[in-house]
Structure formats: structure tokens, C-alpha cells
Amino acid sequence: MANGSTRPHRIDTHHHIVPPAYLAAEREKILGAAIGRNQGVIDWTPARALEAMDSGGIATAVTSISAPG
Numbered sequence: 001m002a003n004g005s006t007r008p009h010r011i012d013t014h015h016h017i018v019p020p021a022y023l024a025a026e027r028e029k030i031l032g033a034a035i036g037r038n039q040g041v042i043d044w045t046p047a048r049a050l051e052a053m054d055s056g057g058i059a060t061a062v063t064s065i066s067a068p069g
Helices: 020-034 039-043 046-055
Strands: 009-015 058-065
Touching: 009 046, 020 039, 046 058
Parallel strands: 009 058
Antiparallel strands: none
């Protein structure tokens, strides 16, 4: 890499988030949209998002509100 780092600098351009206020307001719609897809969406936290990014070598994320937004 040009900067001498051996760690990749990946950018997630479609990183889903579920802010607590959004979950509180739209819980039933979110759960309905998650059936058969990603049931873990209701367990979203910033810490879990950062853990997932770290495990995938993602340094930057462009957020997108999760379904059904």
C-alpha cells in the first residue's frame, strides 16, 4: 500500500444502521421487513457495528437507515 500500511482500508458504502429512536418508532415495520432476512437488525448498536467493521477490515462506513426506511 502507498502509505506503508499492510491493513486494507475498506469503505462500506451501504452500512445499515438502526438508531434507537427509529427502532422505537417503527419497531413492528422493522421486524416485519426483517423476517427471513436479518433478524439481528433489532440488536443493532454502535458498538456491534464497529465490531463488524473491524472484523471485516472496514475503516469507513457510509450509513443507510435499515429497512423499511
